[in-house]
Amino acid sequence: MKTNYKSxxxxxxxxxxxxxxxxxxQLLRKDSKLDLAIIxxxxxxxxQPAWTLVGGGDYDINDTVRNEADFIPKKATWIKDKVTKFDxxxxxxxxxNGDAITxxxxxxxxxxxxxxxxxxxxxxxxxxxxxxxxxxxxxxxYTFECIKNFKGGKAIFTNPNTPIKCGGAPQKIMYLAxxxxxxxxxxxxxxxxxxxxxxxxxGVKKYAETLNKVIQRYGIKTHYKHNLVEIRADRKEAVFExxxxxxxxxxxxxxxxxxxxxxxxxxxxxxxxxLAVPDSPGGWVDVDKHTLRHNRYKNVFGIGDNTSTPNAKxxxxxxxxxxxxxxxxxxxxxxxEISAMYNGYxxxxxxxxxxxxxxxxxxxxxxxxxxxxxxxxxERWTMYQLKKRILPWLYWNKILRGTA
Numbered sequence: 001m002k003t004n005y006k007s008x009x010x011x012x013x014x015x016x017x018x019x020x021x022x023x024x025x026q027l028l029r030k031d032s033k034l035d036l037a038i039i040x041x042x043x044x045x046x047x048q049p050a051w052t053l054v055g056g057g058d059y060d061i062n063d064t065v066r067n068e069a070d071f072i073p074k075k076a077t078w079i080k081d082k083v084t085k086f087d088x089x090x091x092x093x094x095x096x097n098g099d100a101i102t103x104x105x106x107x108x109x110x111x112x113x114x115x116x117x118x119x120x121x122x123x124x125x126x127x128x129x130x131x132x133x134x135x136x137x138x139x140x141x142y143t144f145e146c147i148k149n150f151k152g153g154k155a156i157f158t159n160p161n162t163p164i165k166c167g168g169a170p171q172k173i174m175y176l177a178x179x180x181x182x183x184x185x186x187x188x189x190x191x192x193x194x195x196x197x198x199x200x201x202x203g204v205k206k207y208a209e210t211l212n213k214v215i216q217r218y219g220i221k222t223h224y225k226h227n228l229v230e231i232r233a234d235r236k237e238a239v240f241e242x243x244x245x246x247x248x249x250x251x252x253x254x255x256x257x258x259x260x261x262x263x264x265x266x267x268x269x270x271x272x273x274x275l276a277v278p279d280s281p282g283g284w285v286d287v288d289k290h291t292l293r294h295n296r297y298k299n300v301f302g303i304g305d306n307t308s309t310p311n312a313k314x315x316x317x318x319x320x321x322x323x324x325x326x327x328x329x330x331x332x333x334x335x336x337e338i339s340a341m342y343n344g345y346x347x348x349x350x351x352x353x354x355x356x357x358x359x360x361x362x363x364x365x366x367x368x369x370x371x372x373x374x375x376x377x378x379e380r381w382t383m384y385q386l387k388k389r390i391l392p393w394l395y396w397n398k399i400l401r402g403t404a
Contacts, residue, residue, distance in 0.1 A: 016040025025402025055143030056176035152189030153256030161197025312346030
C-alpha cells in the first residue's frame with residue numbers, strides 16, 4: 001500500500017468500504033500491474049451488519065472495527081481524504097485538501113448518507129433519554145442499555161420511507177427486544193409498535209408471511225405509511241406523518257424508548273454532481289442495473305449503497321455485484337464489449353429472536369433465490385450462527401481480500 005499519491009490514475013476508486021476494497025482487491029488479483037488508487041478518509045473500517053446483534057447484547061461492538069490500513073490492497077495507493085467534487089465531464093475528482101485527481105476509469109462507492117437532521121429534534125438527543133439507533137457505532141451499545149433497563153411501557157421502532165442500508169435492520173432489533181422481554185417475563189407489560197414509511201413488512205411474499213407470524217407471536221402493533229418526522233425529547237413523544245384521504249396528517253405517539261432508523265440518500269457530493277440520476281430526490285449514481293456501468297459516462301462504474309440499482313442495499317448485494325463490475329470494468333479497460341450481468345441479488349438475514357433467523361435471498365423481481373437445500377422461509381438456529389459467527393469471519397478474511 002502506497003500513501004504518496006499522483007495526480008492521475010488508470011483506475012480511481014472513490015470509497016474504501018466493503019465495495020471499494022473488494023473491487024480493488026479483485027481487480028488487482030486479475031491484473032497486478034493496474035495503476036489503482038482508493039480515496040477513503042477513514043482510519044477505521046466497520047463491520048456494520050453485526051450492529052443489530054450489538055444492539056441486542058449478543059455481540060461485542062469492539063469486534064466490529066479494524067484498522068482501514070490493514071485492508072487496503074498492497075498494490076493500491078491509499079489517498080487518505082474524501083471526495084468533495086465529482087467532475088466526470090473532465091474525468092477528475094477534487095478531494096478535501098483541494099487537489100484534483102484525474103482518471104481513465106472511475107468506480108464510485110462512497111456508501112449511503114444517514115440524514116439524521118431530517119428528523120426534527122433528534123440531533124443532540126440521540127444516544128440518551130431512551131432515544132437510540134443501531135445505525136451508529138456510538139449508539140448501538142446504548143440500544144441494549146435501553147432494552148435491558150426497560151421495565152414495561154411503550155417501545156417504538158421506526159423505518160423511514162426512503163431506501164436504507166440493510167432494509168431488515170429496523171425490524172430485526174424489534175424482534176430481539178421482544179424476545180428479550182419474553183425471556184425476562186415482561187413481554188405482557190411491553191407495548192411494542194412498528195412505524196414504517198413503507199406499505200408492507202417485507203417486499204418478498206414468502207418471507208413476509210413468516211415475519212407476520214413473528215409479529216403476532218410477540219404482539220407487535222404495526223403502522224404502515226407512517227414516517228417519523230419529529231422527536232420531542234422533553235415530552236418523550238414521536239411525531240409521524242401519514243396521509244388520509246389525500247391529506248397529510250400528523251400522529252403523535254408517546255414512548256418509553258424509541259429505536260430510530262434515519263431517512264437515507266446518496267451522499268450530497270453525488271446528489272449535487274452530474275453522476276446522479278437526473279431529477280431524482282435520492283440522488284443515486286445513475287448506473288445500468290445489470291452492468292453497473294454509468295448510463296451516461298461510459299468510463300464510470302458504480303457499486304453498493306450509493307447506486308440507483310433497485311435492489312436491497314446490503315453487503316450481500318455488494319458481494320455479488322463486485323465480480324460483475326470487475327469483469328465489466330476489466331473488459332472495458334481492454335477495449336472489449338462488456339457482458340457480465342447482475343440479477344439484483346440481495347440477502348437479508350432476518351433475525352427474529354435470539355438463536356432464530358430467516359435467511360431471505362431474492363433478486364430484482366423479488367423472487368426468492370436461495371442458497372441452501374432447505375426452506376429458508378423458516379426460522380433457524382443454524383442461520384443465526386451463520387450471521388453471528390461465519391459471515392463476520394468471511395468478511396474480514398475473504399471478502400475484503402477479494403477471494404469470496
